[in-house]
Amino acid sequence: MTCEVTVDGVAVGVPMGASVVAAIVAAGSLCTRHSVTGRRRFAFCGIGQCQECRVTVDGHADRLACRTACRPGMAIVTGGGR
Numbered sequence: 042m043t044c045e046v047t048v049d050g051v052a053v054g055v056p057m058g059a060s061v062v063a064a065i066v067a068a069g070s071l072c073t074r075h076s077v078t079g080r081r082r083f084a085f086c087g088i089g090q091c092q093e094c095r096v097t098v099d100g101h102a103d104r105l106a107c108r109t110a111c112r113p114g115m116a117i118v119t120g121g122g123r
Contacts, residue, residue, distance in 0.1 A: 044113040061106035061117055072121030073106055
């Protein structure tokens, strides 16, 4: 079963329960945020330790994309821009 979510305004379909990181990749992005020096950042460890995958989910900032499961209608906003 799949669900539809939006990533930076782009609608994507992902398997129900897939990670938010998977949805970001499905939307064609490999950037979750920018560092203070302007470098592009993305999920590194996959277990939430590195904190590089922080995004806004349904208006809640600093959610870990690697540890958050997708739900139908979820709105994901990265700091990566397009």
